[in-house]
Amino acid sequence: MMRSLLSDCGSSATYGSEEHMVMKKGSWTEEEDSVLINYVNVYGEGHWNSIASIAGLKRTGKSCRLRWLNYLRPNVRRGNITLHEQLLILYLYFRWGNRWSKIAEELPGRTDNEIKNYWRTRVLKQAKQLKCDVNSKQFRDTMRLVWIPRLMEQIQASSSHGHSQTTMFSNTQTHTEPCVTIPTMFSVPTSDNISYNLMGGGCSFSSSLDSLEKGSISTPCILQQKNYSKVEEVEPSTDFGGADLWTDENICFLQQLLADD
DNA sequence: AAGGAGGTCAACCGCTGGATG
DNA sequence: CCATCCAGCGGTTGACCTCCT
Numbered sequence: 001m002m003r004s005l006l007s008d009c010g011s012s013a014t015y016g017s018e019e020h021m022v023m024k025k026g027s028w029t030e031e032e033d034s035v036l037i038n039y040v041n042v043y044g045e046g047h048w049n050s051i052a053s054i055a056g057l058k059r060t061g062k063s064c065r066l067r068w069l070n071y072l073r074p075n076v077r078r079g080n081i082t083l084h085e086q087l088l089i090l091y092l093y094f095r096w097g098n099r100w101s102k103i104a105e106e107l108p109g110r111t112d113n114e115i116k117n118y119w120r121t122r123v124l125k126q127a128k129q130l131k132c133d134v135n136s137k138q139f140r141d142t143m144r145l146v147w148i149p150r151l152m153e154q155i156q157a158s159s160s161h162g163h164s165q166t167t168m169f170s171n172t173q174t175h176t177e178p179c180v181t182i183p184t185m186f187s188v189p190t191s192d193n194i195s196y197n198l199m200g201g202g203c204s205f206s207s208s209l210d211s212l213e214k215g216s217i218s219t220p221c222i223l224q225q226k227n228y229s230k231v232e233e234v235e236p237s238t239d240f241g242g243a244d245l246w247t248d249e250n251i252c253f254l255q256q257l258l259a260d261d
Numbered sequence: 262a263a264g265g266a267g268g269t270c271a272a273c274c275g276c277t278g279g280a281t282g
Numbered sequence: 283c284c285a286t287c288c289a290g291c292g293g294t295t296g297a298c299c300t301c302c303t
Contacts, residue, residue, distance in 0.1 A: 025273070027297085049288070065289070066272065101291065116292075117270055125268085 024058040028067050032057060036064055037072055070111045077109030081118055083155055086245045087148060089115055090123070094140055126246045132258055142257050151245065 028036075039055040045068065048061030057064060070076070081089070085107055092103040100112035100119075107115065127134040 027271075046289080060273090061288075062274090062290090063272075069290095070271070098292070112291080113271075120293095121269060 022058065023060055023063075025063075028059075028071075032059070033067070033072055036068060040068055040072075066113075070113050075109050076111065078114075081110070081114075083151070083245065085110065086118075087151055087155075089118065090143060090148060090245075093119065093123075094144055122244070122246055126251060126254075129251060130254055130258055138258060142254065146257055147254065151250075 035055050035057060036051070039051045043051055048065040048068075050061075051057075052059050052061050052064045055064075059067075088107060089103060092106055096102045098116075098119075100116045104110055104112040104115050124134055127139060130139075132139045
């Protein structure tokens with residue numbers, strides 16, 4: 001496919017040929033974005049080196065791929081990460097570790113790069129502030145057993161008072177601004193063999209801590225159904241959708257929890 | 262107003278594994 | 283089976299921005 005694309009376009013470019021061309025680095029210009037979008041629309045995703053070559057972009061295939069996936073691709077969601085997403089990232093990190101692309105699969109529209117940046121700039125920073133290793137059992141248990149359920153209760157309480165969880169999409173191509181609604185139903189194990197189901201909406205989930213550690217648990221409903229990715233035409237909300245888990249109050253609460261341990 | 266510190270995030274780097282010839 | 287190419291991944295960097303002094 002790769003080679004057929006090249007031959008179709010009469011290009012002799014190969015990966016190695018980049019060495020002989022001065023490749024541009026740094027920020028992308030609007031013109032480059034436009035060229036890349038046009039060529040991806042014609043040839044589809046993939047074959048990035050070929051696209052870079054035939055489009056006349058002095059960029060590596062890697063650079064084109066990254067620019068497309070993290071910025072130009074339709075439905076890329078940008079901006080504040082919602083509380084739900086923050087919780088999901090926490091939960092999924094404890095399940096998958098630093099497999100960012102895997103985590104990103106569960107957050108439609110979010111890129112692995114964005115999630116990775118969030119984790120490193122927010123979560124790691126706060127763990128540092130708590131004088132706690134983010135991978136320590138103490139931190140993980142505190143998060144999993146107390147912190148995540150507590151936050152979900154707060155979200156549920158807020159939701160039941162008329163709040164909604166919405167997140168703005170930003171699409172640099174079309175400038176349309178649809179919203180995605182994320183259901184509040186989300187269950188996680190809170191203690192050995194005890195299921196914790198916030199919404200009680202027909203999806204429960206139970207597991208032992210051991211099985212969670214080993215990653216052998218069944219996927220919680222929010223992950224299985226994936227209906228939260230459904231785009232709905234709802235009014236943008238100014239609620240806590242863009243709020244941060246790591247408020248001073250929450251950090252203080254966590255410090256007490258970790259101190260108690 | 263200036264500049265230093267810290268935070269954010271787009272982009273790059275190096276590596277790995279799968280595909281292909 | 284081997285060599286090469288390339289996509290994809292996680293870690294890292296650096297430009298830019300904001301806030302504070």
